[in-house]
Amino acid sequence: MLYIKCPYCGLRAQKEFSYGGDATVKRPNINEEVSSENWDNFVYMRKSPRGKHIELWQHIAGCRQWIKVQRDTATHEIFQTAKVTEEIR
Amino acid sequence: MSQPFRLNKEGLINRNKKISFTFNGKKLFGYEGDTIASALIANGIHLVGRSFKYHRPRGFFGAGVEEPNAKLQVEFNGHSEPNVNATEMELVEGLSATSQNCWPSVNFDVGAINNFLKMFFPAGFYYKTFMWPKSFWYKIYEPFIRKAAGLGVASIEKDKERYEHKFEYCDLLVTGSGPSGLASAYAAAKNGAKVILAEDKPRFGGTLLTDDVSIDNLSGKDWAEKIITELKSMPNVTVKNRSQVFGYYDHNMLVMFERVSDHLETKSKFTPRQRLWYIRAKETILSTGSIERPIVFGNNDTPGIFLSAAAKEYMKVYGVLVGKKPLIFTNNDSAYETALEFKKNNVEPIILDTREEHSSELIDEAKAKGIDIRFSHGVIVANGYKKVKSAKIGKLNKDKNSFEKIETIECDCICVSGFWTPSVHLASQSGNKLKYEEKIDAFIPDKKKQHETSVGAANGSFTLEESLKHGFENGSNLSAKITETKTEISIPNVNEKKYGAHDKFWCMPLPKNENPKRFVDFQNDVSVSDIEIALREGYRSIEHVKRYTTLGMATDQGRTSNLNGLQLVSNIENKIVPEVGHTTFRPPFTPITIGTIVGREVGMEYMPTRKTPMHEWHEKNNAVFVDAGAWKRPRYYKQGSETLFEASKREAKNVRENVGICDVTTLGKIDIKGPDAAEFLNRVYTNAWMKLPVGKARYGLMLREDGIVMDDGTTTRISENHYHMTTTTAQAANVLSHLEYYLQIVWPELNVNVVSTTEQWAGAAIAGPKSREMLSKLYPDLDVSNEALPFMGYKEAEFFGVPSRIFRISFSGELAYEINVKSDHGMFMWEKMMEVGKEFGNQPYGTEALSTLRIEMGHVAGPELDGRTIPSDVSLNGLVSKKKDFIGKNSLGREAFNVESRQKIVGLIPIDRKSSIPEGSHIVQDQNAKLPNPKLGHVSSSCWSVENNNPFSLAIMKDGKNMIGKKFFAVSPLKNKSIEVEVISSHYVDPEGKRVRS
């Protein structure tokens, strides 16, 4: 079971969180024209990398904040966590 | 009543307390502190079971977790448990144990014929023989195998015991209380670290209890006791015996299985039987020790053959002799300690040492005590069927591939030692790639993957001095990093015997013209010849050899067989062991009960039960409940001997004719506040929200980004910047997360806050033609006329003195209102409604009637919004704005969503107006068509229309709107029904929606 550091609450067990997918995907702006290809990429196309992956988790049984987690998808090592407004590099 | 193999003095058992038990019906006794195994051996009983494949007689082999044979069916404290390790289960009064794997009895087993037909059971036998014909598998082969070769029998009774889960955090978790574990825990504790020390056995100390050593002039056992006593007195230390750390998971999460009360004669009502600990440790010390390895020889599975350390443990811990004419068969010095222990107890052992004559501290001592030692000797084959009677021994030649001077010597037990294998299971589970250590011919942990440090024998250090030193150092250093305190501890003086080098010899050659079975894996009956066959047939990967032969795949996880198996493969293949590699270690290290895994999450505690504030009233009035997520909702209120069908029909009819009330507390409610709330709703919902006035509600539809309908509900503008959103009961949690996602990540610039208020409000719907009259009695001072409170109107008013909210919204399609009061006033509201509603014929109605009402009105709900439908599929495209953007809008343009023949919602009625159409039925053109019969759609919801007095269903059907008026079949192979139906509009009742506006 992963141990995830919520930037608001501190280290908490994985069961308090729910997974939210790739955090680097950006939704096209509201009220802006978007090509079908870009839209389809946003809705459906995701990479499935082996290794470092920046992803969203929601601290659903805690502060309910969505957070960013940089995790190794093979080893589960977590390198960094951040608020969604912060950058992970 | 005498115990012929019990020593007079030795042992740590409590001789003042006798415990009686039965074995295969025979009454026996042992002492407090005995295991089932030690008590049986004391009574001279060795035959305890039959082997898995050949049903060969089997006895005890080990004295703890390594035991491959002695798995018993045990009844105690009112329950029956299969596959109990007799070497681990402590004796309790009244316990009754029986052998497994045998029929009709352990002494005469019909299945033993397999032993004489062993041609019949080579490696891969199951794969080869039972493959054909396929139809035979379920009817003939599988039942036969299960009957002939199963393990124990699982109880079919409900488990009445209590099991618990516990979550714990610590700086340092130490797994195993042998010398290195004790030293680590002690050093860390002295540094102020929060320490958990776990010991699998009932007694602390590990090998210190059985080895002839001294530490600081105390015996090993006394030193262990001193340290444990001190640790127990420290507030920062938790010391746990009977606790097995069996799994090492991600991020230093370890799981421990504690046997809390199986060994107790009496316990309180709330004492759990077993407890599962989830331990998050900053650092872990793996001091799991090592397990002795057997040497393979002919008939090496005969009862009376033991690991040599086990024989010593039976003497030193339980005061029990495994035999009185012991043969010690070894390739190393450690078995000499067993021989000396026998000698100390006036038993004369003979030592067969595979090494050439040489000298070491222990050998010299054995010689000095007059023990008969035969170097370059080994056991060729053991004789005796149900117990060892003699052994054929021989002198090994220089290459050790043949022998001479063969002779048969009498013995009643053979104690075998093939050196030591570190227990690296937890290290391997942590992700540590193991490395092969040539010096000890075994795998030890390599580079750390998590915060784990292996010490002592688990790390391949087999001397006490080294184990203690590593323990103290690692315990101190690891904890000092956490506590930033370092207390100096002087490492104690140690007195131990020095061991000479071991012999790299694991398997005796076969005698000429004889072919006795030489077992590698006892529990799964895998012999040397099975491994040879697997290799001859082309299996190369050790993982494949393992699966083909089942080597190491039994419940003992190959603790005594893995390395010998590897050595064999490496010898035959001419590869070195590290090239062959090892198989994967997986948790649990030892079998654990299902009850422990489940813990308290069983029955009513499986998940939380959510009850509305009116729940008690529903109970008192014969409500039959249905689960809606975690909620309990009244399905119907039973009157007399009514069935579900009759009751729901009555309740629905009463709503259509008079008035009914329904508990709608469970609907999801979300408060939305902030200056940008309208803009936010406008993006979340498909329809327009910018112009909704204060005091008005609106029906809204929300999509996922892929255009699929996510949820629907009404949202009311309570004040300028305050909205009250309702969701379906099922989607409440998802919708809240969805809103939070967009507010926190996508549009953080919107000044809006959302919070769930589901539990703040109790809700009741009042529906039916007489609902306005009833409402006017509930609010005598309020103008509730159609003009003052029109459809989709909203008012706040006092309900008999308590604040309330009135929404004029309808799910039933009737003139209807929904009243919300604070949860605490829910019951008050409900009872008042029942009282005031009497004169209007008011009756409560449950979810079944609620469904009927919405289905015949053509209102969609969960079964239609099933994650596959877009707004136009369910005739809600009128709610989709063309002018503004919203979540999922771009997806609605997809080609597949806009083809002419796209699925649409329709209504179905049976041609005979009588047959109910099962939900889930498929709609087909021709009920007799060849399979696969093309599916035109499916039935989503069915009811008995109370308005028209015949069955009615909603269906999602291909090109649905153009099918109206046509006839099809609704077929349900599941219910073996085929019903001819006619397609009609989905709005079966009041299609213009006049009633809700009346």
Ligand SMILES: [Zn+2]
């Ligand atoms: Zn948090």
